[in-house]
Amino acid sequence: MKIAFIYIAEPYQCYHTASVASALAAIPGHDVVEYYSFPETVEHLSRIRQALDVPAPPLKAFPKSLKARLLKRARRLDQERLVVLRENIAELNQYDAVVATEYTGGVLKEMGLAGPKLILLMHGAGDRYVNDEHLVREFDLTLVPGPKVESYFQDRGLLRPETTRVVGYPKFDVFEAVQRENTVSFANGRPFALYNPHYQRKLTSASGWMMPLIRGFKAQSDYNLVVAPHIKTFHRGFGIRERQLKRQRSPEVLVDTGSSAMLDMTYTSQAALYIGDVSSQVYEFLAIPRPCVFLNPRKLPWQDDPYFLHWTLGEVVEDLDDLMPAIARAQERHAFYRPAQEKLFRETFGEPLLGASQRAADAIAQFMIAA
Template sequence: MKIAFIYIAEPYQCYHTASVASALAAIPGCDVTEYYSFPETIDHLARIRRALNVPPLPLLPFPRSWKANILKRARRLDQERLVILRENVEELNQYDVVVATEYTAGVLKDMGLNGPKLVLLMHGAGDRYVNDEHLVREFDLTLVPGTKVETYFQDKGLLQNGASRIVGYPKFDVFEAVRRENAVSFSNERPFALYNPHYQRVLTSAPACMDTIIKGFKAQNDYNLVVAPHIKMFHKGFGIRERLLQRQQSPEVLVDTGSNAMLDMTYTSQAALYIGDVSSQVYEFLAIPRPCIFLNPHKLPWRDDPYFLHWTLGDVVDDPADIMPAVARAEERHAFYRPMQEKLFRETFGEPLLGASQRAADAIVSFMNNV
């Protein structure tokens, strides 16, 4: 069975799927090849495989036209992704299975993918509406982390043309392997809070809250601060946004705009406090229940909205002026939220926490043996 894993976005995708590709490659009869779009993917895949102590897999760049290169230079990465997929359909048609972790790959069927079975290895925690989630219908097999996401997809009618399997979250397997590499430390040895804003303009708290948070943490003595936005926040702006943010760094404020630690759970595993808006990384943080604060400067009507379910796991702050008072009481408030954190984490990722990579690989083989 010939299987292609496709990495069509930034290297964060590696941490969701590389361990599954390796588990599949170890199963007799499975021939796995990986394709990448971003050159940085090469180093991340090598890093993961060293940590897992498994051999590298055949790795090929997606051939790129002049049009794709222009779009990349202009940082029109969503359009670039579609161009690359369209230009490589025939290359992928030689496989029995194509595995992706982006909903976007569902467009391959309309582009002429007619030989392989298309498998979605979902990443994220499923609380947020994504405008291309309708493409889940195009996948022949959808691998989800837990019951929460599977139920959501079923209720939305997104699994009507395919099958689903609950496998857990392979990224936890990768983190277990790489976690010894990175320890976050500050010279003052205080614990640190993580500020992890999303990138979508209508949801992100960064424009309204970033300066208030950084100034507030510099003025108190309980926590250090790590500012680690979603990597896609820096798609546009030709690097200006990164440089402006990095100027805010100080001995008690670490600003990260692109290191491995943004991608591999280094910050979410070690932070004492999470501050964010709609990023699914909060669920990675809750592998160990800890205090959370959620920011709502847009004053969205979030209560009873399933897309904001994670906002029930900590205090929600509408006014930036109230952020630092919420930080001061976060530890005390955590006892109220901890039971719900534990419950929702289990529903999101299932149990046991580790072993999802092998479960996903076995699910793909089982599915193919029965079609």
Template sequence: MNIAFIYIAEPYQCYHTASVASALAAIPGCEVTEYYSFPETVTHLTRIRRALGVPALPLKPFPKSWKAKVLKKARRLDQERLLVLRENLAELNRYDVVVATEYTAGVLKEMGLKGPKLVLLMHGAGDRYVNDEHLVREFDLTLVPGPKVETYFRDKGMFQTGVSQIVGYPKFDVFEAVRKENAISFPNGRPFALYNPHYQRALTSAPTCMTPLIKGFKAQTDYNLVVAPHIKMFHRGFGIRERQLKRQQSADVLVDTGSDAMLDMTYTSQAALYIGDVSSQVYEFLAIPRPCIFLNPRRIPWRDDPYFLHWTLGDVVDDPADIMTTVAQAQERHALYKPAQEKLFRETFGEPLLGASQRAAEAIVRFLSDA
């Protein structure tokens, strides 16, 4: 059985699927090859395999036309991704299975992927509407982290009987292996809060809240602050946004625009307080229940909206002027939210927490055996 794992976006995808690729490669009869679009992916795959203590797998860069290279240089990454998939369709058609971790790969069926079965290994926590989630229908098998996500897609009629399975969240297996590498500490010894705004323009709190939040943390003495936006926030702008943000760094404010720690749960595992908007990383943070604050400067009517379910797990702040008051009360008010955090975490990722990589690999093999 020849299996291709495709990494068609930034290296964060490695932390969701590399451990599954390794688990599959260890099963007799499975030959796994990995394809990547971003050169940095190689470094992350090497790091993950070293931490897991497993051998490297055959690894190939996606060949790219001059047009794809121009799109990459212009940071038109969504367009580049589609073009790269189309240009490599014949190569992928050589395999029995193609495994991806984002909905975009569903377009391969529309482009003419005929031979291989297409498998989606979902990442994220499922609370946010994604405009290409309809492509779930194109996958022959979808592996979901927990019952919450499976119920969501079944209720929307996106699954056919027998083509989804709950396996858990493989990223936790990777984190268990790499978590001792990076300990975050500040000279003053204070705990740190994590600000993790999303990149989606219609929902992100960053334009309105970033500056007052950083100023507010510099003026208090309870916490340090780590600012680690979603990596896709820096898709465009030719580095201008990164440089502007870096200027706000200080001894008690760490600004991260692209390190490994943004991708491997270093910050979400060690922060004392989470501040964000719609990023699913809040669920990774809640592996250990802790206080959360959600920023809603756009005053979105979020109550009873399933796409904002995680906003029931902490205080929601509409006015940026109220952020620091809410921060000061967060530890005291956490008791109000802890039971709901524990419940929703279990529904999102299932149990047991570890072992999802092996469960996903075995689910793929069973599916192919029954096909």
């Protein structure tokens, strides 16, 4: 069997998929080749294989036309992704299966992918509605992290039981291997809070609340602060946002706009407090139940909305004046939220927590034999 794994976005995809590609390549009769679009992906894949102590499958860069390169230079990355996929259909049609880790891969059949089975290794495990999630129905096999996500997509008629497998969250396997590399420490010795805003304009808390939050942390003495927005926050603007944000660095404020620590659970595993809005990284943080504070500057009507289920796991702040007081009382109120955190974490990722990479590889191998 010839299997192509495709990385068509930023290197965060590596931490969800690389361990599965390695596990599948170790099963006799499966030849795995990886394709990447972002040059930085190579370094991250190498780091993961080194940590896992496994050989790397063959790796190829997606060839790109002048149009694709211009879109990349203009930072129109979503458009570039579609152009790159369309230009490489003939290359991918040589395989028995193509494995992607985002819904966008569902357009491949419409673009002309005819021979290979299309497999989705779903990344992220949050509650947020994603506008291209309807593409899930285009995949021949979908691997999901846990029963929560499985039920969500089956209830909406996007997945059928016979084409769905619950395998867990391979990123935890990668974290288990790389966690010894990075320790976050501040000279003052205080614990740190992680601020992890999403990039989507209609939902992010960053636009109006990030700077007041940073100022608030500089004025208190309980926590340090790590500011690590979703990597796609910096898609546009030609680096202006990064430069503006980096000016906020201080001895008690660490700003990260693109390091591996943003991607590999370094911050989510070590933070004492999570502050965010709709990023699915909150579920990675809850591998160890800890206090959460969620920011709702637009006063969205979130109660009883399944897309904001994680907002039941900590206090939701809607007024800027209440931001720092909520952070100050988060530890005291954590006991109230902890049972719900533990329950929802199990529903999100299933059990056991480790071993998802091998379970996903076995599911792909079994599916291909039966196909």
